[in-house]
Amino acid sequence: MENNQEVLKYTYTFIFNNGTEKKFEILLDKNTLDLISSNQTEVADWAKRENFQCANDLCNSKFEKYCPIAVNIDNIIKFFSDINSYETVKIYAEVDERTYFKETSVQKGVSSLIGIIMPVSGCPVLSKLKPLVRFHLPFASIEETEFRVISMYLFVQYMIMQRGGTPDWEMKKLKQIYEDILKINRVLSERVANLENKDASINAIVALDNFAQFISSSLEYNDLSDFENIFKEWLE
Template sequence: MIKRSPFEYHYQFQFLNGQIKDYHITLDPDTLSMVPIASATGKTTEWVRLHFKQCRHCPLQDEGHANCPIAVNLMELVEAFKDLFSYHDCMVVCHTAERTYSKQTSIMEGLSAIFGIIMATSDCPVMEFLKPMARFHLPFATIEETTVRTASMYLLAQYFKSRNQSEMRCDFKALEEHYSRVQVVNEGLLERIHGVTREDADINAIVTLHSLSQFLSMEIDYSLSGLAYIFAGRYMD
């Protein structure tokens, strides 16, 4: 069996006043789950409790789940940015083992990138299907890039499933249902942190992700027609 190293992402926010905020994310190479942050272990902030404004239709029950797994992993980040406005500019740098990404952008866009990977890898059953995308995390992705990655990952997953299920039909109905549930999680998280933050950086980062999930649901519903131009006359036999 191949021994894989953990997947690591180091985000750094560089502000105009010289202030720097660092945030490290580590994924278990086998489960693709986020490795808990040591500084968050043992904390019992009220808004991370499972039953604090719990998402509609949350599949988690009391047994072994005192806290919302996403909220626990977001806790440190929400606290660090709760006093910042989403529209403020900064340089956001993301270091991975393979390459470094950087962009002069708003705090909101930088936070959306981090929130996306944390939400996908925090062992929330609703978000579990997004772990393969988190493994190939692309910071600052455009809507079109995200649509291509989402559809491609989904179809690749269907391919692996179909190898053992010869009668399996491949369509996007299940993916559309997944994103409908993701929108419920986004709404639940917004309810959780609304009273925690004093400014809007954290909230608008999740609003951005929520808008993206709504767009993806709409695009899937229209059979990905927005991507058809890429393949016009270029289909591979």
């Protein structure tokens, strides 16, 4: 790490019912939102790109031999491989300027944690979601996630317009992005399912996939009616 590199740090601390604590620290370059290397020397065989069907047509990552997502969530998968997804856990999530706390299921905590790592790992598809990581909201609901995704995308279109480009106000490209995300989630969940003795991590990825499916469906049918009431002062 360069001395002048600005660092953004996210820390998730899991406190289990037996008193055991486990801390996961994520360091990002604050300017690029790239994940700062943890100096991991060994990469698990399951992370090889040949094991991921989505690599052929979606991945042009700098990672030549490995899926960048798999490489960076391997330590999480290993830790939670013997833990049930429904087990209750206390979680402190330290995010930039504030700390969040939630007593919830392990799978929801792991889902929130993996939701940070996937976009910043180097995957060219998920990297489009980096702005959400910069303003990460731990334990977000489906509705909160949908609002944040759409707001992010329309903000990007405004910046494209300001630069003289052609904005995608109909969000057609966002639909394609989420179709690709769904494909990645499903391939990843299949691989993780083969690694775990129990189901904490696989259910965490399934939860992320459910979020993606919900957003994809809303975009497919142009159904944003759930938000109309809160915007009525703008729409009347």
